[in-house]
Amino acid sequence: MAKRRTEGRFTLGIDYGTESARALLVDVADGREVATAVYLYSNGVISDRLPDAGAQLPAHDWALQDPEDYLRALDKTVPAVLKQAGVTGDQVIGIATDFTACTMMPTKKDGTPLCTLKAFRANPHAWVKLWKHHAAQPEADRVNETARHLKEPWLQRYGGRISSEWFFPKALQILDEAPGIYKAADRLIEAADWIIWQLCGHETRNLCTAGYKAVWSKRDGFPRREFFAALHPDFADVVDAKMLRDVLPLGARAGGLTPGMAERLGLAPGTAVAAGNVDAHVAVPACTVTASGKMVMIMGTSICHMVCGAADKHVPGQCGVVEDGILPGLYGFEAGQSAVGDIFAWFVRTSVPAAYEAQAKKRKKSVHDLLAEKAAAYRPGQTGLLALDWWNGNRSVLVDADLTGLVLGMHLGTRPEEVYRALIEATAFGTYKIIRTFEQHGVAVDEIYCCGGLPERNDLLMQIYSDVTGREFKIARSAQTCALGSAMHAAVAAGRAAGGYDTIQAAAARMAGVRDKTYKPDPQAHATYDKLFAEYDTLHDYFGRGANDAMKRLKALKGVE
């Protein structure tokens, strides 16, 4: 065990992302981030062939992962951060993880992933299905049709439609396409729960993925057997045969670290291990938010919007409402925009002339920064442009993957930075639409907090969001809010007696913070943007609610030979 050079008590937060995992060692007393390390998954996102020149995947919308990458991430990062910080294992009072979701896999009874067994290794269905595996759309369609047909009451909790990314469509795809794998799978489990199993030695299930991805609720549990039977006779007992009905609340102690894992990572056996959790959701208290009415936006390639309320409400186009799903004692609402930073990246990749790239290079700036600088010279409305931000469909409030992007208002003098600005504005209008929809349906959004990559680096964007929504935007102090949120949940799992906290509220009060700098709306800009938003809203409904389904008809024509 390494030598102690630093006093205090610490927790470890491990944030499992899409391409890499990050470990963050945090001082429990004040949330100070003591050390961090990142591990890039050696097999990354598997979207072409299985590792080691294995089988070709069946289609381009597949996305798999290797569960051994999750263990390698622990091996590589946990000892590294301890060493970096000069902290000994006995100073670490808790460990917690957050994961992408729904990221799920089939395992044997003891948690051994089927893909690690020679008999199944060549079958793509034996591997981890990553959140962005989109090949279960036919199964999602069947789930939705069946639920509507049987009038399943839970459907309305998910905006009337569940996604192909979620647990049961993915499980059903295994049964449909690889019944042998389905049969051999003693367990079907979220990676978020599987990693906890590896740490504490026994299987648990967490409330967050159960609620947001597997249609579970505190009041009604999972959907009834008859519903699953209607999907496929062999699917009737999926919950009782391959899952657990007990779910642990967030921040609960799932167990103590196994002696084997403790030795492997340089930690103490029995260290508190928190129940699994989801990346976006742990970020909420890491932004200091532990009460209702405060929206947290995680802003990066896409945006996830989370807000809690005291009452259950059905908001059109929300991704889901789960009691205790974000914060204990509150209903957690989630909505999202499926492409935000991705749209700007698309624009920079495809639509910026050589002269701009040369200018950016000369001035040692990114093309993004150059465009933002030029775009900042325009007043709201001055470009005459308006866009719909549907480059990857619309997740909220229309829940329609077949919608596409639009830009309007171009003339022969239109410049690239004007289009760039219009694209930023369009994503801000998308967020505004989500906020207004929540409010119109009884979910208050009184304050806005944000975190993620975009607030770190795009000042213009943040000001536009503030001006469009007419709200102040507060920014999380931490640049790695997910890992910090996990470390906070680890402190709750450890509990006050062990030097942690008894509630996430108490943990947030000490460990989380926001920056001094906030973005405040300019009233005149907001007034102009209200006019532009009215135009956005008209086009939103015209193209998104059936008045003109041109986008869908055009998409359908693409495939016609």
Added chain:
Amino acid sequence: MAKRRTEGRFTLGIDYGTESARALLVDVADGREVATAVYLYSNGVISDRLPDAGAQLPAHDWALQDPEDYLRALDKTVPAVLKQAGVTGDQVIGIATDFTACTMMPTKKDGTPLCTLKAFRANPHAWVKLWKHHAAQPEADRVNETARHLKEPWLQRYGGRISSEWFFPKALQILDEAPGIYKAADRLIEAADWIIWQLCGHETRNLCTAGYKAVWSKRDGFPRREFFAALHPDFADVVDAKMLRDVLPLGARAGGLTPGMAERLGLAPGTAVAAGNVDAHVAVPACTVTASGKMVMIMGTSICHMVCGAADKHVPGQCGVVEDGILPGLYGFEAGQSAVGDIFAWFVRTSVPAAYEAQAKKRKKSVHDLLAEKAAAYRPGQTGLLALDWWNGNRSVLVDADLTGLVLGMHLGTRPEEVYRALIEATAFGTYKIIRTFEQHGVAVDEIYCCGGLPERNDLLMQIYSDVTGREFKIARSAQTCALGSAMHAAVAAGRAAGGYDTIQAAAARMAGVRDKTYKPDPQAHATYDKLFAEYDTLHDYFGRGANDAMKRLKALKGVE
């Protein structure tokens, strides 16, 4: 006089364009183009300051020219082509010109342009107002309002609205803003007629500019005095005081070349000089078209569509119908798209990434050619994109300069060549809409002929136009159809007795031709494009006919501080 090396009889066509003038020497027997020369105007388009560091122009929408450039063009090109061809002046039996229009100027009684006189040289209103001088919009608005108010019957011949580019708005702007210049101007005259005055020594007016730009018709002549008086008391007698009521039909002999001009140019005195004409209109017979039902499209930065019919029809959004205006004995209809090649140039300038520019350079291609090559790999409908081609407003059939461009259907994988293809398709839909509107209002379009820069160099575009419209596209044999068209009119002005022709039909039969290669529609592509056109048409009407005036409201917001 130069030495004769070549036998035969010839005519000279001089095409006065926006930036330069071209002289073409043509063999009357077979239309063979014997020699050509181009003169780039030394003062070009005057849009900032008057020449010789003169006065700043009042606004950015001004566009002037220097009439002395028109004479320098004759001096530089006519002797040059004679020399080049080894043709002597006595072999040239006629000379004709075509001009941009309405390009007009104030002169003294003897034709001296006011801007050449010291007293007026510093006043921008003394110079030639080029066709694209757009500063007379307030006057055009007044003309249209007054005409509607007084129920002037001629308004419907021009699609219900006349343009700020035309003769009376420009003349009225002089009166409004520079009454001294207006008073000093004994004549207000199209450059098309002024150049003929310089060649034959007396003033004439031609039917084409009178009809299409000065609201003249064979049946009713110019608008009545009361109308002009209602615009401005001092404008009441504009026609009788500063213009001519007699107009010469196209191909008429305006007179014989003056001895002075003959000597200056190396031609024979008395050589037939044809009445003035307009660039687009002379191209019609140069495409072999001398009958009704055959549309000629001049395809370049914009597109001009011309077709003749036996009966007077009022087609919505046409630029004008003029009896004998294109071909004698027929009603000539004109429509147009205000930006075509200009849109592709905008795209290449603003929206193509450095990697494409590098690839084009490496492969020694233009970026246009590279994009066209890549875009050609897509089937109709395969991009999933749809655009509205209104980057410079919509000239026909909506006649609305405040409309703007739109692109729809983008996703994160959309590539530049797909957008490029969608822009080409949008301009083809714009042409299709014009053709359909003509046909729906009783003007047959049985065949299509084209000329101009685009058919010369964009194979993909021509095929798309053919596939979209479901028509065969024939291409003029000549790459300089305007100058050839003038040379043909020169042969008609000379007449058969002098070795020319008595009619433009006879001239076209011998002197004009089309290429062997034509573009024929692929029935399957046309069927797909009919579906896409239905989408275009829906958006065309939605944004263009008042259901959603977002484009206009956005444009109005641009100027708000």
